[in-house]
Amino acid sequence: EDQVTQSPEALRLQEGESSSLNCSYTVSGLRGLFWYRQDPGKGPEFLFTLYSAGEEKEKERLKATLTKKESFLHITAPKPEDSATYLCAVTSGTYKYIFGTGTRLKVLA
Amino acid sequence: DADVTQTPRNRITKTGKRIMLECSQTKGHDRMYWYRQDPGLGLRLIYYSFDVKDINKGEISDGYSVSRQAQAKFSLSLESAIPNQTALYFCATPHPGDGNTIYFGEGSWLTVV
Numbered sequence: 001e002d003q004v005t006q007s008p009e010a011l012r013l014q015e016g017e018s019s020s021l022n023c024s025y026t027v028s029g030l031r032g033l034f035w036y037r038q039d040p041g042k043g044p045e046f047l048f049t050l051y052s053a054g055e056e057k058e059k060e061r062l063k064a065t066l067t068k069k070e071s072f073l074h075i076t077a078p079k080p081e082d083s084a085t086y087l088c089a090v091t092s093g094t095y096k097y098i099f100g101t102g103t104r105l106k107v108l109a
Numbered sequence: 110d111a112d113v114t115q116t117p118r119n120r121i122t123k124t125g126k127r128i129m130l131e132c133s134q135t136k137g138h139d140r141m142y143w144y145r146q147d148p149g150l151g152l153r154l155i156y157y158s159f160d161v162k163d164i165n166k167g168e169i170s171d172g173y174s175v176s177r178q179a180q181a182k183f184s185l186s187l188e189s190a191i192p193n194q195t196a197l198y199f200c201a202t203p204h205p206g207d208g209n210t211i212y213f214g215e216g217s218w219l220t221v222v
Contacts, residue, residue, distance in 0.1 A: 043213035
């Protein structure tokens with residue numbers, strides 16, 4: 001059964017304090033691993049899609065990496081506006097998207 | 110994004126009432142999804158559809174039904190709402206230029222009292 005586990009559940013950082021969020025997954029035939037950002041009461045906002053181990057993608061202060069068992073979302077020198085919940089999801093050939101429970105990030109000024 | 114529109118955005122309904130949440134998308138993709146979000150439980154898949162005649166149950170379909178009226182429209186119904194169906198509901202569909210990534214609507218807050 002496809003499964004996604006995210007850690008930590010919550011993270012508090014000082015502004016400028018870099019850190020990483022983890023997404024561990026098990027899936028039969030990975031077709032894609034996805035990172036989303038979600039603000040309270042809003043729909044998830046797409047950040048990255050990763051397809052194969054070794055792949056990396058960057059956007060502003062965020063960098064996503066992928067191995068055969070996990071993905072990391074690295075946040076470099078975060079700002080208060082980076083505060084949000086970050087969601088990880090995977091899909092296989094069935095096109096069912098399975099989500100983790102997310103990491104709630106709070107960046108303090 | 111995939112221009113996903115959900116209506117209503119907020120609804121309060123009484124236990125036992127029938128309620129329908131509607132989703133429409135403007136990009137013409139075949140696949141559409143309904144998810145439910147509860148605090149601490151993440152996004153859970155209710156139903157998904159690959160086209161008008163292909164509808165599949167997700168992990169929490171009990172108490173829900175769906176209708177794919179057209180390629181662009183996918184509705185979620187609660188035939189007899191109960192309080193533990195109070196949640197935030199999201200519709201999603203891929204962008205035509207990126208068929209593997211799904212994009213979400215803004216969500217429908219449903220409160221069952």
